[in-house]
């Protein structure tokens with residue numbers, strides 16, 4: 001579960017602390033540190049290596065819990081070897097590393113769009129040294145490369161309008177306007193951006209199925225938050241306040257006057273947020289259920305089987321839809337709880353698969369909210385240097 005600053009602020013607005021923060025002139029305190037969002041300015045003019053240039057866009061990709069699980073090895077000229085960072089796994093909520101690899105797919109798609117922009121073609125060999133089975137534990141996807149990428153100058157390569165949405169793309173974790181389901185023209189635009197015939201992309205714009213999916217999502221979020229080891233994995237990625245965000249520009253960023261006050265008063269700690277009955281725990285729960293209950297439309301993508309390469313391809317497909325949504329002014333937000341493979345989710349997941357009439361041969365890789373809301377601010381990113389393997 002991820003918690004956005006604005007949503008939490010709204011949840012806790014009634015406590016008077018927001019007012020207090022404003023009254024003592026702290027309304028602008030504890031802002032997002034510039035260094036944490038500097039990667040959103042794109043590569044500097046000093047970046048001359050095309051590999052570094054494309055990687056500077058790729059690292060803006062959506063990825064689970066903003067853990068940024070990428071490692072790039074540039075030691076062979078003209079080539080990028082992409083790995084999973086073994087320090088950046090989510091063993092509780094993503095026990096097989098499926099979502100981590102989706103996050104490699106989103107990364108590769110942005111890299112490809114950036115390469116095209118500069119007149120380069122990518123040749124991407126997935127798992128050039130072989131892939132771990134999809135039912136092997138997450139640490140099995142570390143070690144061997146996920147992809148070998150060659151960048152080849154090619155004047156015939158086609159640029160894509162999706163490139164222009166990379167800086168504005170967001171995961172919008174806010175309540176959506178319930179009076180505005182996804183419009184039919186916008187649905188068509190998202191479907192046009194989806195070009196992989198191997199991946200099924202389904203949308204539900206409105207009606208009974210939306211209600212059922214909202215209820216299942218709500219139950220899944222509640223279950224995850226009420227299961228201490230699952231909640232704790234998310235909370236440990238919490239970065240509370242500008243100093244922590246600057247030190248670790250990843251994970252779930254919580255900053256601004258409200259969090260500054262809560263933190264200063266000792267009310268907003270990982271321990272407090274993990275303890276039912278505290279303001280921090282209840283704020284997190286109310287916030288997540290707030291947006292879960294304000295979802296006019298849903299989308300999901302499914303692959304045939306669940307091979308490692310299919311997981312990566314699902315990520316590529318997902319971010320294309322996310323970029324197309326950005327161009328159209330549509331908000332998107334992954335809600336992964338129902339798809340996660342731990343034991344406690346088995347029953348809810350079975351109901352979800354039945355509701356969506358997913359054939360047994362398919363794996364739903366991403367489930368996401370669709371609708372309309374104000375775009376949230378940029379989430380932190382580590383600088384490119386942090387991703388380069390020495």
Ligand SMILES: Cc1cc2nc3c(=O)[nH]c(=O)nc-3n(C[C@H](O)[C@H](O)[C@H](O)COP(=O)(O)O)c2cc1C
Nearest residue numbers: 002062063064065066099102170171334335336379
């Ligand atoms: C595979 C995958 C699963 C995700 N699951 C969730 C989720 O369950 N809940 C959520 O709030 N965000 C989810 N996200 C979105 C990430 O939290 C988000 O991409 C990350 O925080 C960076 O923010 P940005 O997309 O706005 O750049 C997921 C993203 C990916 C790629």
